Every structure is written in C-alpha cells, then in structure tokens.
Amino acid sequence: MAGSTIDHLxxxxxxxAAILLFISLFNQTxxxxxxxxxxxxxxxxxxxxxDNMLLNPGNPIEWGKGNTTPTSFGxxxxxxxxxxxxxxxxxxxxxSAGQPVFYSKTGQYYSNITMGFGKSLLVPFNEVINYSTxxxxxxxxxxxxxGLTITPIITVSISEAQSNPLQLAVTVMGAGFPLANxxxxxxxxxxxxxxxxxxxxxxxxxYGTNVTDDQGSAILSFPSFDGTQESYVLIxxxxxxxxxxxxxxxxxxxDASYVVPFIxxxxxxxxxxxxSWDVHGGDNPAEISYNATFVLxxxxxxxxxxxxxxxxxxxxxxxxxxxxxxxxxxxxNPGLLVITYRKSAQESGVVLxxxxxxxxxxxxxxxxDPIQREWVTTDVxxxxxxxxxxxxxxxxxxxxxxxxxx
Amino acid sequence: MMRTxxxxxxxxxxxxxxxxxxxxxxxxxxxxxxxxxxxxxxxTTLQALDMDYDLSTTVFKASxxxxxxxxxxxxxxxxxxxxxxxxxxxxxxSGGTQLYSVTKSIxxxxxxxxxxxxxxxxxxxSNVTFNVTPEKIGEHGGGGTLYILNCxxxxxxxxxxYTAQKLAxxxxxLLSPYFQSTIMVQNTAELGQILNGTSLHGExxxxxxxxNTYGETVPIPAGxxxxxxxxxxxxxxxxxxxxxxxxxRVRQYNWTWASIVGWPLYYVSNTVTLSSSQNGWGINxxxxxxxxxxxxxxxxxDNQPYSYGNSQTGSPGVVYLSSVAQYYCNYYGIYPSPxxxxxxxxxxxxxxxxxxxxxxxxxxxxxxWIPGAVYRNAVSGGLLALGLTRTPDIRLTALGLLCDYRPRxxxxxxxxxxxxxLVVLQLGQLGGA
Numbered sequence: 001m002a003g004s005t006i007d008h009l010x011x012x013x014x015x016x017a018a019i020l021l022f023i024s025l026f027n028q029t030x031x032x033x034x035x036x037x038x039x040x041x042x043x044x045x046x047x048x049x050x051d052n053m054l055l056n057p058g059n060p061i062e063w064g065k066g067n068t069t070p071t072s073f074g075x076x077x078x079x080x081x082x083x084x085x086x087x088x089x090x091x092x093x094x095x096s097a098g099q100p101v102f103y104s105k106t107g108q109y110y111s112n113i114t115m116g117f118g119k120s121l122l123v124p125f126n127e128v129i130n131y132s133t134x135x136x137x138x139x140x141x142x143x144x145x146x147g148l149t150i151t152p153i154i155t156v157s158i159s160e161a162q163s164n165p166l167q168l169a170v171t172v173m174g175a176g177f178p179l180a181n182x183x184x185x186x187x188x189x190x191x192x193x194x195x196x197x198x199x200x201x202x203x204x205x206x207y208g209t210n211v212t213d214d215q216g217s218a219i220l221s222f223p224s225f226d227g228t229q230e231s232y233v234l235i236x237x238x239x240x241x242x243x244x245x246x247x248x249x250x251x252x253x254x255d256a257s258y259v260v261p262f263i264x265x266x267x268x269x270x271x272x273x274x275x276s277w278d279v280h281g282g283d284n285p286a287e288i289s290y291n292a293t294f295v296l297x298x299x300x301x302x303x304x305x306x307x308x309x310x311x312x313x314x315x316x317x318x319x320x321x322x323x324x325x326x327x328x329x330x331x332x333n334p335g336l337l338v339i340t341y342r343k344s345a346q347e348s349g350v351v352l353x354x355x356x357x358x359x360x361x362x363x364x365x366x367x368x369d370p371i372q373r374e375w376v377t378t379d380v381x382x383x384x385x386x387x388x389x390x391x392x393x394x395x396x397x398x399x400x401x402x403x404x405x406x
Numbered sequence: 407m408m409r410t411x412x413x414x415x416x417x418x419x420x421x422x423x424x425x426x427x428x429x430x431x432x433x434x435x436x437x438x439x440x441x442x443x444x445x446x447x448x449x450t451t452l453q454a455l456d457m458d459y460d461l462s463t464t465v466f467k468a469s470x471x472x473x474x475x476x477x478x479x480x481x482x483x484x485x486x487x488x489x490x491x492x493x494x495x496x497x498x499x500s501g502g503t504q505l506y507s508v509t510k511s512i513x514x515x516x517x518x519x520x521x522x523x524x525x526x527x528x529x530x531x532s533n534v535t536f537n538v539t540p541e542k543i544g545e546h547g548g549g550g551t552l553y554i555l556n557c558x559x560x561x562x563x564x565x566x567x568y569t570a571q572k573l574a575x576x577x578x579x580l581l582s583p584y585f586q587s588t589i590m591v592q593n594t595a596e597l598g599q600i601l602n603g604t605s606l607h608g609e610x611x612x613x614x615x616x617x618n619t620y621g622e623t624v625p626i627p628a629g630x631x632x633x634x635x636x637x638x639x640x641x642x643x644x645x646x647x648x649x650x651x652x653x654x655r656v657r658q659y660n661w662t663w664a665s666i667v668g669w670p671l672y673y674v675s676n677t678v679t680l681s682s683s684q685n686g687w688g689i690n691x692x693x694x695x696x697x698x699x700x701x702x703x704x705x706x707x708d709n710q711p712y713s714y715g716n717s718q719t720g721s722p723g724v725v726y727l728s729s730v731a732q733y734y735c736n737y738y739g740i741y742p743s744p745x746x747x748x749x750x751x752x753x754x755x756x757x758x759x760x761x762x763x764x765x766x767x768x769x770x771x772x773x774x775w776i777p778g779a780v781y782r783n784a785v786s787g788g789l790l791a792l793g794l795t796r797t798p799d800i801r802l803t804a805l806g807l808l809c810d811y812r813p814r815x816x817x818x819x820x821x822x823x824x825x826x827x828l829v830v831l832q833l834g835q836l837g838g839a
Contacts, residue, residue, distance in 0.1 A: 177483040182479075
C-alpha cells in the first residue's frame with residue numbers, strides 16, 4: 001500500500017514537473033515566433049514608411065519653399081514623379097547630427113549642417129521641421145521611432161597635392177567602388193582682394209574638365225596660380241552614367257573674421273550675413289567687407305551667375321550695435337551662395353552656402369538615434385535630389401518595448 | 407512503480423512531440439525577418455542610372471562599346487558593397503511566341519546567394535521617335551480648314567508685346583497638326599476673298615475655324631466690306647455694320663470665329679484705307695467701333711436684323727480653367743497658367759438672346775459672366791471668345807479649340823520591336839545569417 005502511494009506521489013510530481021517544463025518550452029517557441037512576426041512586420045512598416053516619405057510631396061506640396069508647417073509629411077519634389085526629392089524640403093529638416101548654433105542678434109537657434117570651414121547651412125529652428133512634428137504627421141508618434149539619413153552616393157574628395165603652382169588631387173568614390181573614367185567638371189573661383197582699405201573683394205571664375213583614372217582619381221593643375229598667396233574655392237561635379245556627385249575644397253588666407261550666412265526666411269528667400277565673432281567667437285575680430293554672388297548649376301555642369309540685388313556687397317562688423325546685413329536670393333532654383341570677404345589685400349577668404357541641399361551634396365540626418373534599441377530594421381532607396389544621386393536610408397524601431405528572444 | 411513508468415512514457419511522448427514540432431517549426435533567419443527591400447532598391451537604382459537617360463542610351467549601344475564598362479562602374483559604385491547584382495538587357499521581340507531575348511548581361515558575382523529579388527525597367531531608344539499622330543479635325547466630316555489672320559495691312563490692339571504675325575506663327579505651330587489645312591490669311595484682300603466664299607488655295611471653306619490674332623481689332627478689307635450698307639453704318643458713322651456682315655458670313659459658312667483676348671470686335675483696322683484714322687489711343691490705321699461691334703456680330707450670327715446698340719462685358723477678376731480644360735491640358739500637352747485675369751467676360755445672357763449654346767467652357771463661369779468659352783449658334787456658326795485682360799496667351803485659344811473639337815491622339819506603341827529594351831536588375835545580398 002505504501003509502495004503504491006509512493007509510486008503515485010513520485011509519478012504525479014514527475015508528471016507535473018514535466019508538464020511545467022514542456023509548457024515553458026512550447027511557450028518559448030511560440031513567443032519567439034510571435035517576436036519574429038513582429039520584426040517581420042516592422043521591416044514591412046519600414047519599407048512602407050520610407051516610400052511614404054519619398055513618394056509624396058506632403059501638403060502643401062511646396063512646403064519646402066515657404067515657412068509653413070506642412071499638414072502631411074513628404075519629401076518628393078512636386079515637379080517630378082518617382083524617387084526625386086525636393087532640395088528645399090530637405091533643407092527644412094532639422095539636422096540631428098549637427099550641434100545647433102545660437103545667434104544672439106536674432107535670439108534664435110539654428111539647425112546646423114557644417115561640412116568644414118566656410119561650408120555651412122544654418123536654418124532657424126522656428127522654420128525647420130523637427131522630429132516630433134514629422135512623427136505626428138507620419139502617424140508614428142509613440143509607436144515607432146525612426147532615423148532618416150540621406151547621403152550622397154558619390155563622394156568627391158579634394159586635397160591639395162601641391163601649393164605652388166597649385167595642384168589639387170580629386171578622388172571620386174561611389175558607395176562601394178571608385179568611379180573610374182568619370183567625367184569631372186570643375187569651377188575654380190579665386191578671390192581678388194585687391195584694392196585699398198575697405199575695398200570690396202571680387203572674384204574670378206575658371207571652368208575646366210578632366211577624367212578620373214582607374215582609381216577614380218585625377219589631378220587638376222593650375223600652372224599660374226600660387227595656392228599660398230590667394231584664397232580660392234574649387235567646386236567639382238563628377239558624373240558617370242547618370243550618377244552625379246559634388247565636391248568642394250577651399251583655401252582661405254584669413255579666418256579670424258569671416259562671414260556666416262544664415263537662412264532667415266524661406267518665403268522671402270532672405271539670407272542674413274553675420275560676422276563670425278558674433279556666432280563662434282574667436283580672437284582678434286575685425287570689420288570685413290564682403291561680396292556675395294549666387295550661382296546656378298547648369299545642365300552642362302557650368303555655373304551661371306544670378307543677380308542678388310541690394311546687399312550683395314557690404315561691410316560687416318562684430319559686437320553690440322553692429323547689425324547683420326541681409327540679401328535676397330531671387331530664385332527657388334538650387335544653387336550656391338558664394339560670399340568672398342576680405343580684411344585687407346592680403347587677408348581674404350570665401351564661404352559657401354547651398355540654396356537647395358543638393359547643390360553642395362550636403363547630407364541629411366533626421367530623426368533620433370537607434371542606439372540601445374532592441375531591434376532596428378533598415379531599408380534603402382536610391383534617390384535623386386535636383387540631379388545629384390543620393391541614398392536614402394531609414395532606420396525604424398518599435399517603441400512598444402517587446403523583447404528579442406531566441 | 408507502474409505509474410512512474412507510465413509517466414516516463416508520457417514524458418518521452420511529449421519530448422518526442424516537442425522535438426518533432428521544433429524540427430518542423432523552422433524559424434526564419436534574421437535576414438529573412440528584416441530584409442532590405444531589394445526589389446525597390448533595384449528599381450530606384452535603375453531610375454537613378456537613367457536620370458539623364460544615360461541608361462537608355464547605353465543599352466542600345468554595341469556590346470563592345472566603352473559605355474558598358476562605365477555603366478558597370480556606375481552600378482558597382484551606387485550599390486552598397488554587400489549587394490551583388492546581375493543586370494540583364496532584353497530585346498523586345500514581336501511577331502513570334504518569344505517576347506524577349508537576352509542581348510547583354512553584366513554581373514559582379516557568380517551567383518546571387520540564397521535570396522535575391524529583381525526589378526524590370528523598360529527603356530526607349532533615343533534614336534527612335536515615338537510619334538503622336540493627331541486625328542485631323544474634319545477628317546470624319548466636313549471642314550478641317552484653319553484660317554489664321556496674318557494680314558500685313560492691319561494693326562492689332564491689346565496684343566501688347568506681340569505682333570499679330572508672331573501670334574499667327576505660334577498658332578500655326580500649335581494647331582496646324584490638328585487641321586487638314588491651315589491657311590495664313592496674308593492681307594485684308596485675302597480676308598475679303600474668303601468672306602466672299604472663294605477659297606485661297608482650294609481648301610474647304612465651309613465649317614472652317616478663323617482665328618483673329620489682332621486682339622480686340624478685326625482687319626477690314628477695303629472696297630465692298632468697307633462700303634456703306636455693307637461695312638459702314640452711315641447713320642451711326644460706325645463700322646459696326648462690318649461686324650454684322652462678318653457675323654452673317656460666319657453663320658453662312660458655319661465658321662468658328664476665335665477672338666483671342668479682350669472685347670471682341672472693338673476696333674477695325676486697315677492700314678491703307680484707314681491710314682488717316684486712329685483708334686483714340688494713337689494707333690493709326692484703326693477705328694474704334696466700341697461695344698456695338700460685338701452686338702452687331704452676334705446679331706449677324708443669329709440672323710437677326712441689324713440694330714445698332716451696345717454689348718456688355720464684365721470684369722470678374724481672377725478666373726480658373728474649367729475641369730474640362732484642365733483635363734485636355736494634359737491630353738494635348740498644353741499648359742497655360744490655370745488662373746487668369748478676366749476683365750472682358752461676355753454676359754451669359756447672350757446665350758438666350760442670340761440662341762447660343764456653350765459647347766465648351768474654357769474657364770469656369772463667374773456669376774453671370776463667362777470669361778472664356780466656345781458658343782455655337784443653334785443653326786450655324788460659332789464664336790470662341792476669351793474675355794481676358796492683355797496680353798494674350800495664345801495657348802488658351804489653342805486649348806479652347808482643341809477642347810471643343812477634341813481630335814484624338816494616336817501614340818506609337820512603346821513595345822514595338824527595336825524601339826525598346828527591357829532592363830532587369832537582380833540584386834542579392836551577401837553576408838549575414
């Protein structure tokens with residue numbers, strides 16, 4: 001009788017333990033399958049969301065060219081179909097990778113894309129579209145987080161191979177391959193700081209073409225130009241079989257005081273001309289004179305000058321009581337704002353600002369950081385922004401907090 | 407002991423069940439869970455490569471052309487390093503059971519791994535012209551003649567910035583493909599000839615369209631059509647009678663008279679016979695008829711007796727293209743600004759007074775004013791009137807006529823052999839689980 005009872009107890013205990021173990025094992029398998037399904041759904045959502053951003057222009061369709069906040073979010077260029085993005089809508093996205101800049105004379109913070117000295121795009125916070133606004137417009141607020149990066153496919157790197165006479169080495173790379181035998185069109189802009197005290201700087205522009213070798217490299221020579229004695233900027237367009245990339249390189253002889261352009265108003269296309277000391281501080285500031293020019297990229301990869309009107313030349317000083325200047329860009333065609341400046345005949349420089357993100361192939365980083373997220377899915381599209389080839393990548397993750405298992 | 411053995415048997419059974427179910431429940435690899443959408447990536451890559459039609463140009467080149475090498479470099483450069491590809495070009499065939507044949511294939515890997523996806527893209531040859539052949543107006547009925555007034559002996563008014571001759575040339579380029587014959591009426595004598603019912607070059611006079619490129623002015627022939635009782639109202643000292651005669655002729659020949667801008671028939675012009683006159687604004691060779699001109703024309707068009715009196719126009723301001731006109735903008739590829747300013751819109755009351763039917767609204771009606779429309783008399787004849795302010799956009803006239811006649815466009819097929827190639831880009835992903 002006792003043996004039977006023990007047998008009964010042992011068998012029931014073992015049976016219950018086994019059942020609990022198997023329930024746990026089956027449950028884990030089911031949980032893992034459910035999680036995988038959710039991840040699969042997240043990947044589909046990522047692809048859909050990316051297409052949703054890239055294949056509709058938003059509302060109003062020209063929101064990138066004004067100050068209004070869109071009522072629906074989209075980046076497509078309204079003048080085109082398919083994956084062609086508006087260079088102006090992209091300009092109005094808050095650049096998440098940049099440190100915001102504060103300008104005390106306007107009392108505003110600015111979204112900051114800076115690609116080295118004198119190559120920046122500063123857009124006031126009250127005119128950029130921030131992440132939370134975009135998330136609400138896309139219907140992802142509180143459910144998904146995302147990060148959108150739009151980077152040029154073609155990277156054009158320029159370095160100084162020799163100063164006198166000037167030789168510049170250009171290297172053209174794709175996403176995974178050098179661009180051999182690519183055609184290069186370049187624009188070489190030199191600052192002429194001649195003239196007496198207080199004179200405005202002028203500039204000269206030279207154009208040329210070249211072809212890269214098997215390594216995607218080319219040497220551009222300027223035999224009669226001494227790179228140590230004058231400020232210059234080189235803008236290079238590389239193109240091969242439909243792919244177009246932009247690169248630039250500058251050399252300034254004076255950077256203690258320089259001009260900082262800020263976008264002020266998209267509706268009126270007004271740009272502020274500020275003194276660098278008021279923005280970035282520094283030592284030995286001085287009054288500088290400047291000469292601003294707006295140039296458009298033509299279909300044959302040359303630059304065409306557009307008139308700027310009032311304020312194209314002027315002087316700018318630092319500190320209290322010294323106001324900023326402003327100029328108005330006369331067009332919504334993408335181009336470059338080239339501002340040459342000088343303190344004296346020996347102290348000059350040049351700064352650039354893109355009007356339309358593509359004219360200097362500036363990258364875009366919009367959204368939040370996926371670091372520490374449990375499962376991030378990405379998707380990629382090739383896009384065209386005003387003729388320049390970019391790659392748009394969206395990283396998407398769930399904010400609902402389910403675990404990755406298995 | 408027996409029960410313990412039974413439980414062990416149960417455990418063995420459940421374990422077997424778990425193992426068997428685990429064997430069949432194969433979970434997908436992470437790459438399959440969160441895949442890059444290779445199909446979309448392939449499509450956007452092809453679109454990027456064809457941005458300036460470089461891809462379209464290259465695929466029609468000989469297989470040993472250096473452009474193929476450049477295409478492969480560009481393809482490799484624009485795809486991420488872990489993506490392998492196979493680009494295949496197919497000829498589009500016709501007349502057989504086989505639709506496509508491979509002409510060229512380039513790849514950067516021996517195989518595309520375990521999973522791949524592809525997109526196709528149809529490109530057209532730059533050497534082939536895809537014709538759009540318009541149906542000719544009058545092809546399936548009478549008429550089909552377009553007269554464009556290009557009289558060298560007349561001046562225009564409210565065509566500021568243009569000459570009638572320049573407008574006539576532009577209209578010729580825009581509209582001549584849609585008509586069986588297009589005749590430039592070179593002087594007022596030729597205008598008088600067609601008003602008399604004599605063709606200029608053997609064209610069909612009946613059911614023609616006559617476009618007056620002179621704005622608010624209409625050229626007046628010397629002689630018969632300027633004479634008292636035919637063109638000149640002696641009692642009123644006005645050429646409104648000429649407009650009446652004009653209306654009668656439009657009815658007689660079932661013409662469609664087109665007025666491109668402003669108040670129709672407000673002046674008459676002949677630089678020879680009216681050389682000593684000016685229109686009140688300093689333009690010689692022109693006489694103001696004023697508002698009775700339009701009324702007289704409409705009376706003639708409706709075969710009513712001539713009665714000197716004023717016509718009316720309104721100024722509704724900004725007006726918008728009608729939905730019909732917007733639709734045909736896309737169909738015919740004519741894109742004027744969708745909104746215009748109207749200061750000489752015709753009153754809608756003329757439709758009942760002169761038995762006119764509006765067959766096409768070019769602009770939406772605003773209250774009792776019609777800024778632009780084609781009117782047809784219940785019996786014969788028609789009027790296209792654009793009551794817009796200067797300067798004229800002759801694309802609106804062309805659009806109005808095309809909206810009204812609606813000639814069809816016959817487009818070439820893009821899949822005809824030799825004209826198109828099918829490009830298929832297949833992508834695979836390397837690395838990862």
